[in-house]
Amino acid sequence: MTVLDNISFSEALELCLKNANPKDISENIYINEALNRILAKDITAKRNSPVFTNSAMDGFAFKHSPNKKLKVIKTIYAGDKYEDFEIKDDECVRIMTGARVPESLDTVIPIEKCEEVTDEYIIIPEIKKGANVRLKGEEIKKGNVLIKKGETITPEIIAMLVSQGIVNIPVYTKLKIAILSTGNELKEPWESADEEEIYNVNSYSIQALLKKHGFESDIIGLIPDSLEKTVEYINNIKNDYDVIITSGGISFGDADFLYEAFKQNGLKEFFHGIMVKPGRPTMAGIMDNTFVFAMPGNPLSAYINTFALAIPTLKKLSGADKYYFQTVYAKNKSDFKANPKKDHTILGYYENGEWEVFNGYKYGSGMLTPLIKSNSLMLLNKGKEVIKKGEMLKIILFDTVFTNKNNLFNI
Amino acid sequence: MTVLDNISFSEALELCLKNANPKDISENIYINEALNRILAKDITAKRNSPVFTNSAMDGFAFKHSPNKKLKVIKTIYAGDKYEDFEIKDDECVRIMTGARVPESLDTVIPIEKCEEVTDEYIIIPEIKKGANVRLKGEEIKKGNVLIKKGETITPEIIAMLVSQGIVNIPVYTKLKIAILSTGNELKEPWESADEEEIYNVNSYSIQALLKKHGFESDIIGLIPDSLEKTVEYINNIKNDYDVIITSGGISFGDADFLYEAFKQNGLKEFFHGIMVKPGRPTMAGIMDNTFVFAMPGNPLSAYINTFALAIPTLKKLSGADKYYFQTVYAKNKSDFKANPKKDHTILGYYENGEWEVFNGYKYGSGMLTPLIKSNSLMLLNKGKEVIKKGEMLKIILFDTVFTNKNNLFNI
Numbered sequence: 169m170t171v172l173d174n175i176s177f178s179e180a181l182e183l184c185l186k187n188a189n190p191k192d193i194s195e196n197i198y199i200n201e202a203l204n205r206i207l208a209k210d211i212t213a214k215r216n217s218p219v220f221t222n223s224a225m226d227g228f229a230f231k232h233s234p235n236k237k238l239k240v241i242k243t244i245y246a247g248d249k250y251e252d253f254e255i256k257d258d259e260c261v262r263i264m265t266g267a268r269v270p271e272s273l274d275t276v277i278p279i280e281k282c283e284e285v286t287d288e289y290i291i292i293p294e295i296k297k298g299a300n301v302r303l304k305g306e307e308i309k310k311g312n313v314l315i316k317k318g319e320t321i322t323p324e325i326i327a328m329l330v331s332q333g334i335v336n337i338p339v340y341t342k343l344k345i346a347i348l349s350t351g352n353e354l355k356e357p358w359e360s361a362d363e364e365e366i367y368n369v370n371s372y373s374i375q376a377l378l379k380k381h382g383f384e385s386d387i388i389g390l391i392p393d394s395l396e397k398t399v400e401y402i403n404n405i406k407n408d409y410d411v412i413i414t415s416g417g418i419s420f421g422d423a424d425f426l427y428e429a430f431k432q433n434g435l436k437e438f439f440h441g442i443m444v445k446p447g448r449p450t451m452a453g454i455m456d457n458t459f460v461f462a463m464p465g466n467p468l469s470a471y472i473n474t475f476a477l478a479i480p481t482l483k484k485l486s487g488a489d490k491y492y493f494q495t496v497y498a499k500n501k502s503d504f505k506a507n508p509k510k511d512h513t514i515l516g517y518y519e520n521g522e523w524e525v526f527n528g529y530k531y532g533s534g535m536l537t538p539l540i541k542s543n544s545l546m547l548l549n550k551g552k553e554v555i556k557k558g559e560m561l562k563i564i565l566f567d568t569v570f571t572n573k574n575n576l577f578n579i
Numbered sequence: 580m581t582v583l584d585n586i587s588f589s590e591a592l593e594l595c596l597k598n599a600n601p602k603d604i605s606e607n608i609y610i611n612e613a614l615n616r617i618l619a620k621d622i623t624a625k626r627n628s629p630v631f632t633n634s635a636m637d638g639f640a641f642k643h644s645p646n647k648k649l650k651v652i653k654t655i656y657a658g659d660k661y662e663d664f665e666i667k668d669d670e671c672v673r674i675m676t677g678a679r680v681p682e683s684l685d686t687v688i689p690i691e692k693c694e695e696v697t698d699e700y701i702i703i704p705e706i707k708k709g710a711n712v713r714l715k716g717e718e719i720k721k722g723n724v725l726i727k728k729g730e731t732i733t734p735e736i737i738a739m740l741v742s743q744g745i746v747n748i749p750v751y752t753k754l755k756i757a758i759l760s761t762g763n764e765l766k767e768p769w770e771s772a773d774e775e776e777i778y779n780v781n782s783y784s785i786q787a788l789l790k791k792h793g794f795e796s797d798i799i800g801l802i803p804d805s806l807e808k809t810v811e812y813i814n815n816i817k818n819d820y821d822v823i824i825t826s827g828g829i830s831f832g833d834a835d836f837l838y839e840a841f842k843q844n845g846l847k848e849f850f851h852g853i854m855v856k857p858g859r860p861t862m863a864g865i866m867d868n869t870f871v872f873a874m875p876g877n878p879l880s881a882y883i884n885t886f887a888l889a890i891p892t893l894k895k896l897s898g899a900d901k902y903y904f905q906t907v908y909a910k911n912k913s914d915f916k917a918n919p920k921k922d923h924t925i926l927g928y929y930e931n932g933e934w935e936v937f938n939g940y941k942y943g944s945g946m947l948t949p950l951i952k953s954n955s956l957m958l959l960n961k962g963k964e965v966i967k968k969g970e971m972l973k974i975i976l977f978d979t980v981f982t983n984k985n986n987l988f989n990i
Contacts (some may be wrong), residue, residue: 575903
């Protein structure tokens with residue numbers, strides 16, 4: 169009989185992350201497939217931005233000097249073909265926003281700041297040398313690092329890459345992830361089942377959760393029902409996958425041959441059991457080069473631990489340099505209690521800066537309603553019994569959350 | 580020459596949303612393709628949950644009565660085949676968590692709450708009738724609405740649907756979206772270009788942004804360079820797409836045949852010009868049944884307005900009942916100024932409950948660096964000039980944001 173560990177949830181997460189080292193394997197892909205992939209090398213700028221020194225305003229360009237009265241000798245429009253020319257200290261050119269500033273000039277005064285403007289001359293006040301001029305390479309200097317290795321490619325980054333004409337993107341290869349479940353009694357969702365038979369929820373919810381966060385995975389079936397067959401089965405698949413995620417079968421009291429089969433295949437576990445409610449029977453470890461997560465059989469717990477432990481670990485394993493969920497701050501809407509001897513992962517609903525625990529934290533881990541009525545998770549360390557109304561809590565949102573209330577605008 | 584409207588950003592958004600009515604066309608898809616799709620019909624529960632009345636604890640089940648001493652006559656395990664049987668008021672059964680409670684019994688006392696426990700009898704204190712019993716259908720009642728029309732299908736909902744054996748999912752058909760750009764001078768990203776030539780950033784960044792939010796789109800090319808050809812081109816495509824998104828070509832001073840070509844194709848505009856910085860030259864309207872967005876040519880503005888105006892509108896058009904971005908609250912990290920005569924969409928970086936505007940809000944709309952260095956947007960209504968350090972601001976996050984700092988745990 170397996171005895172479960174009692175480590176904290178935060179230790180469990182740190183153990184997973186500490187052991188999640190990306191493989192140094194990359195590939196070049198075309199930019200239209202790059203969304204959500206992780207950069208495997210720094211990308212350097214191919215172009216300056218601005219590509220040439222240009223005017224930030226409609227106005228007059230001149231060489232900075234003590235002269236107050238300047239003769240207007242020419243007009244330069246955006247898009248004009250560039251030619252340099254002689255210009256005296258008491259001369260200037262009329263120039264449009266975005267038009268190239270000749271190399272001999274250094275300052276632009278906007279029309280509305282001039283003291284007098286005629287077709288022939290302008291009279292100008294004091295103005296700082298270099299004002300209203302956008303220098304070549306001021307935003308981006310050719311050859312400098314533009315985007316760093318480890319960044320996740322967003323639409324914003326795609327905009328930048330296209331603007332630079334960079335279309336072959338070096339990214340880490342995708343993780344190969346296998347999803348397995350235990351429990352020969354489980355029905356697959358397409359099978360017909362008596363009301364009392366139970367469907368294999370976890371494989372599908374874990375796959376959907378991974379997919380939402382950009383990870384592909386294969387549901388490769390059921391763990392066989394004996395130790396011997398399971399040892400062989402795991403031995404057969406372990407070299408084909410970077411990550412194996414199972415659910416069920418490692419709880420205290422379960423037939424524990426799944427754990428044993430992993431051990432016989434060389435598993436080094438990071439932990440086997442977390443002192444958290446829900447989701448205690450959870451294991452993680454490494455087997456040769458394959459990362460193993462054994463999630464609880466209970467669908468609510470399997471979901472929460474895949475979200476809170478596996479997703480950050482998979483982010484790091486796939487090369488991302490940012491892998492902790494960002495939290496948002498929210499005011500707690502109602503008092504509730506938690507067992508102070510355990511850590512807790514608590515479901516609730518975030519809206520407009522407030523957060524409400526699902527049903528007063530009175531829900532069973534056998535339920536799924538708490539999951540579909542929530543949009544966020546709160547991680548609570550042990551030691552606290554009453555969480556008071558009005559406290560500020562740190563909350564992890566499941567997603568870019570949409571709402572049916574407009575609370576968008578400031579002031 | 581087109582004269583631009585001066586409506587506010589919030590009015591622009593409301594006009595888009597008011598006119599975005601989903602088409603009543605749905606299809607049935609298999610659950611493994613349902614992630615991110617929008618439910619087109621209410622889904623009713625096929626099963627009760629719990630499927631049978633069961634014990635919430637390891638303990639003893641009995642019929643509630645004044646008896647304090649109860650004879651233990653039997654043990655029921657989870658998974659035991661059900662059979663009902665006679666049981667007297669002074670009798671009880673030992674029962675395990677999850678095991679079915681016989682119909683004639685109504686209350687369970689956990690072992691640890693008994694005053695005395697032997698193999699033959701137990702002595703119990705006062706306990707409420709119905710305690711520790713999970714009633715059939717208590718969480719979910721067969722036939723009741725489980726998930727409502729208009730919900731976006733999340734991994735959480737997939738867990739629930741699989742648990743109910745519901746695999747054919749009625750969803751709204753996907754929007755057909757065309758992306759077009761103006762500007763024959765633009766280079767496609769795979770083309771070689773002199774440093775001074777400009778790439779067609781917008782089509783690719785808009786497509787990536789749409790993809791990230793679950794919308795497919797076709798980049799169908801460039802608007803032709805004359806009014807006559809553009810009228811014909813738009814006429815040819817308008818019946819093939821639910822939405823057309825263009826960028827560039829409707830600014831004050833631009834050759835305005837794109838706007839004219841939409842008008843000649845029957846466009847009814849909601850607005851043409853927003854008093855916002857950046858992104859003023861933006862139009863939205865409807866042409867027969869095709870929704871039209873004309874975004875600015877400037878990549879920064881095109882990105883922001885696609886994010887803040889088009890994404891919510893596309894959510895509503897595709898049938899979602901929640902389409903406003905949720906905001907998070909953050910403390911402003913440094914003073915900055917804005918022109919009080921305009922609305923503003925301001926880029927910045929959210930971390931750990933704080934937000935910092937990009938570079939003191941001193942950035943040009945010709946830049947892309949502000950976009951890749953930010954992870955969030957603040958919408959500011961006109962009327963305010965100084966935004967002070969320490970103010971609480973409402974912020975829209977671009978995404979489920981990851982960070983390299985662990986700020987996850989409460990207490």
